Amino acid sequence: MSLILYNTLTRRKEAFAPRDPARVTMYVCGPTVYNYAHIGNARPAVVFDVLFRLLLARYPQVIYARNVTDVDDKINTAAKSQGVPIKTITDKYVEIYRADMGALGVLPPTIEPCATDHIAQMIAMIATLMKNGHAYAAEGHVMFDVPSFAGYGQLSGRNRDDMIAGARVEVAPFKKDPADFVLWKPSTPDLPGWDSPWGRGRPGWHIECSAMIEKHLGETIDIHGGGHDLIFPHHENELAQGTCAHGGKTYAQVWMHNGFLTMDREKMSKSLGNIKTVHELLSEAPGEALRWALLSAHYRQPLDWSDDTVAQAKTTLDRAYRALEQVAHIQPVKGAEYAPVRAALEDDLNTPKAMAEIAFIVGALNNAPTDDSRAQIKAELLAAGKLLGVLQQEPAEWFIAAKKSSGVDAAEVERLIAARINARKARDFKEADRLRDAIAALGVVIEDRADGTKWRMAE
RNA sequence: GGCCGAGUGGCAGAGUGGCCAUGCAGCGGAUUGCAAAUCCGCGUACGUCGGUUCGAUUCCGGCCUCGGCCUCCA
Numbered sequence: 001m002s003l004i005l006y007n008t009l010t011r012r013k014e015a016f017a018p019r020d021p022a023r024v025t026m027y028v029c030g031p032t033v034y035n036y037a038h039i040g041n042a043r044p045a046v047v048f049d050v051l052f053r054l055l056l057a058r059y060p061q062v063i064y065a066r067n068v069t070d071v072d073d074k075i076n077t078a079a080k081s082q083g084v085p086i087k088t089i090t091d092k093y094v095e096i097y098r099a100d101m102g103a104l105g106v107l108p109p110t111i112e113p114c115a116t117d118h119i120a121q122m123i124a125m126i127a128t129l130m131k132n133g134h135a136y137a138a139e140g141h142v143m144f145d146v147p148s149f150a151g152y153g154q155l156s157g158r159n160r161d162d163m164i165a166g167a168r169v170e171v172a173p174f175k176k177d178p179a180d181f182v183l184w185k186p187s188t189p190d191l192p193g194w195d196s197p198w199g200r201g202r203p204g205w206h207i208e209c210s211a212m213i214e215k216h217l218g219e220t221i222d223i224h225g226g227g228h229d230l231i232f233p234h235h236e237n238e239l240a241q242g243t244c245a246h247g248g249k250t251y252a253q254v255w256m257h258n259g260f261l262t263m264d265r266e267k268m269s270k271s272l273g274n275i276k277t278v279h280e281l282l283s284e285a286p287g288e289a290l291r292w293a294l295l296s297a298h299y300r301q302p303l304d305w306s307d308d309t310v311a312q313a314k315t316t317l318d319r320a321y322r323a324l325e326q327v328a329h330i331q332p333v334k335g336a337e338y339a340p341v342r343a344a345l346e347d348d349l350n351t352p353k354a355m356a357e358i359a360f361i362v363g364a365l366n367n368a369p370t371d372d373s374r375a376q377i378k379a380e381l382l383a384a385g386k387l388l389g390v391l392q393q394e395p396a397e398w399f400i401a402a403k404k405s406s407g408v409d410a411a412e413v414e415r416l417i418a419a420r421i422n423a424r425k426a427r428d429f430k431e432a433d434r435l436r437d438a439i440a441a442l443g444v445v446i447e448d449r450a451d452g453t454k455w456r457m458a459e
Numbered sequence: 460g461g462c463c464g465a466g467u468g469g470c471a472g473a474g475u476g477g478c479c480a481u482g483c484a485g486c487g488g489a490u491u492g493c494a495a496a497u498c499c500g501c502g503u504a505c506g507u508c509g510g511u512u513c514g515a516u517u518c519c520g521g522c523c524u525c526g527g528c529c530u531c532c533a
Contacts, residue, residue, distance in 0.1 A: 011463095029533075037533090044533050074531075158462055158529070205531085227533030228464090234532090258533070259464085265525070269532060296482085297472065302465075302526070312471060312483045319482085322496070344473095352473045356481035366497060429492055436494075447495045454496090 003058065003346045005223070006300060008231060008255040009155055013348055016254065018222045024055055024062045025217040027252075029209060029226035029234070030112065032069040033093035034078045037100055038275035039290065039305060040261035040268040046291055046389075047258045047299040047349065048225050049106040053387050054345050065216050066109040067209060068094055070116050071202055076191055086192055100278040103287035104294075105389040113212045115203070119194045121211040122203045125245050126183045126196075134244040137198050138174035140186035146179040149240045155255060156232035181237050183207050206237040210245065224252035228259055258299045265304060276305065286401055288390055289314040295351040295388060317390070317398070318456075320358065323365045324381070325395035327374045336379030345387060358384055358391075399456055406443060406457045413444055417453050420446075 003016040018024045028048045031037055045066070055062045070090040079086040098108075115122075126142050129135035134148045146152050153159050182204035187193030193200040213221055219242075226235065235255065242251035260267050263274045281290055293313035297303040338361060344353035361381045368374040385391030403410065420435035439446055439455070446455045 031533085032531095041533050047533095072531090156462080156528080229528065229532055232462095232528060233530090260527070260533075262526075267527065267532090271532070293471095300464090301472085304471090306471095308470070308483090315484095316482055319496095326497090350473070352471095352481075356473070359481055363498090424492080427492080433493065445495060448491080449496075456495095 001343060001346055003054070004348050005254055005256060006348050007253075008257050011157075014254070016222075018059065019220060019253070021059055022061060024059045024223075025221040026052065026055065026062065026064045026223040026225065027209070027213050027217060027221055028064070028066045028109075028224075029230055030066040030068050031093075031097050032072050032074060033090045033097060034072065034075040035093060035270070036277040036279050037097050038268060038270070038277050039281055039294070040275070042101065042104055042106075042278050042290075043261055043294055043299075043303070044225065044227050044258050045101050045106050046104055046294045048256075049389060050295065050345065050349060050351065050387070051223070051225075051256075052107060052109070053389060054342075054349075057342070057387065062110070063217060064109040065111045065113060065212065067212055068097075068112055068114045069205075069208065070094070070114050071192060071208075072205070080190075096279065100282070103282050104278065104291045105288060105392075107389075111216055113216055115208040115212070118208065118211050118215060119203065121215050122207045123184075123194075123196050125207060125211045125214065125241070128245050129183065129241065132244060132247075134241075135183055136176065138176075140199055140201065141172075141174060141182055142184040142198055143175060143180040144183050144237065144241060145176065146181070146240065147177050149244055151243065152179070152240050153236065155239050156236045158232065181206065181233065183241070206234055206241060209234075210238050210242040210251075213242065214245070219246040220250045221252050223254045223256060225256040225258075228257040231255075231257055259297075259302045261294075262302050262304045263306070268305065281310070283405075285310045285314055286317075286398070286405075288393070288398075289317055292317055292355075292390055296355065298352055299349050316355075316359075320362050320381070320385075320391055321393075321395040321398045323362045324378065324391065325399070327365065327368075327378050328395055330371055330374050330378060332379035332382055333375050334379070336376060336383050338380040338384040341384035341387060351388065354384070354388060358388070402457045408442055408444060408457065413439060413442060413455055417446060417455060421453060 004013050005016050006013045026048070028044060031041060048066075052062065052064050071086070075086050075089055079089050082089070126135060129144065130137070130142065133145070135142055135144050184196060184198055184201050184203055184207075186199055186201040191202070193202050224235065239251050243249065262268060263276075266272065266274060268275050278290070289310055290313070293309045294303070296309070296313060338357070340357040340360075341354045344350045344357055347353070358381070361377060361384060365374065365377045365381060368377050382391060416435050416439050420432050420439070423429075423431040423435060436446060440458070443458050444455050445458045446453055
């Protein structure tokens with residue numbers, strides 16, 4: 001079964017064919033670390049994590065790079081206002097980002113290159129572009145010469161005239177062409193800067209990705225991913241630079257872009273202020289529920305985020321974990337797979353379809369007639385969950401986490417349950433019901449099962 | 460203004476030229492001392508107007524509405 005991916009560049013689904021199946025390469029634009037990541041920022045991390053997992057299941061080696069932008073004017077502004085060096089800011093938020101992504105079940109990428117560790121590569125690439133006639137120096141800046149690259153605009157599907165007509169930005173006087181973009185810009189003494197052939201300065205936004213890709217992944221990569229809003233100008237510019245720096249070689253074979261998270265149908269963004277940080281959401285719901293919610297819509301579709309989204313995700317996972325809890329004592333068989341889930345993911349990461357298939361296995365597990373069949377289906381469910389990055393906890397852990405975060409007094413609950421068991425033994429159902437009401441008042445639901453009375457938090 | 464998406468049952472959200480999505484919620488039944496959990500079953504869903512077709516939610520065209528990019532942005 002081949003892997004089908006939608007390519008933004010060609011605007012269609014294509015069979016994925018890595019240049020070197022023994023070394024598949026993927027690059028995804030990571031965070032600019034100056035603040036807490038919001039749940040919308042987490043979407044590409046989670047989406048491409050699923051793709052990473054799928055690629056790992058198909059190919060012997062996958063090099064997945066997700067960068068950290070640690071030099072940027074927003075970082076400078078934050079550092080200035082707090083009166084600290086930029087490294088203080090970036091170190092702090094890199095760490096928080098990693099912790100947040102970990103809580104969402106995102107595997108660490110193969111490498112996480114930082115922009116500031118690659119200034120030399122950027123300078124070298126800029127010099128190459130100048131030498132090849134694709135860039136020019138002007139007033140301390142180095143600009144990319146857009147008209148020198150005939151293919152400009154193919155990724156975002158717009159031509160230069162449209163861009164100029166729609167431009168809402170004042171054209172700097174030193175630009176030869178209004179579409180030219182900055183590769184290197186001068187820094188004043190109060191700003192971070194590095195020495196370069198064009199004076200002390202700092203890189204433009206787009207060049208870092210191209211330079212790090214060249215260094216770590218090569219001149220042509222298989223997959224380049226990121227959020228939909230990066231198509232223009234960021235990826236368009238990267239494509240132009242990268243192609244021109246390598247004598248016209250293909251820069252990236254497949255371009256993939258995830259859709260936005262919205263709140264009340266409007267794009268979630270820091271500038272609009274309608275954000276929910278991963279950090280605060282993690283105090284309200286398990287990371288796995290957030291992950292499930294993020295994957296509940298196809299990655300190219302918009303996803304409207306609400307408390308209800310998370311609540312539904314959590315309820316659905318509860319059901320799956322309950323099924324797994326029932327078979328906790330059964331050893332799953334080795335080497336199982338569940339083809340329908342994999343097939344759904346191999347069709348351009350159709351996660352909602354994959355989740356429907358998971359629901360099907362959960363039902364099958366609940367209905368399984370024998371321990372042999374349970375061992376088989378449990379293994380299939382776990383394997384399917386692994387591809388999506390869910391259902392890998394011990395069920396007891398999942399339920400305990402919910403109990404803990406609720407802050408309910410477990411000893412008190414246990415005491416009430418014990419009293420109720422006695423009342424039931426005495427067939428004093430009136431007292432038993434009274435005790436259950438008392439337990440329910442704590443927000444706890446109890447279940448009388450064959451193996452004893454269990455409790456959990458109500459939704 | 461240019462370019463690009465989207466409109467599916469109470470909610471979320473796939474998909475398809477004619478047949479079941481799935482989950483959550485709801486209703487009925489089995490089960491239970493009562494519940495919960497689980498299982499079984501149920502609901503005449505595809506923005507609108509035309510066209511193509513034996514047949515369209517699915518293809519084509521118009522319209523309406525919403526969102527995104529064109530500036531930092533996942």
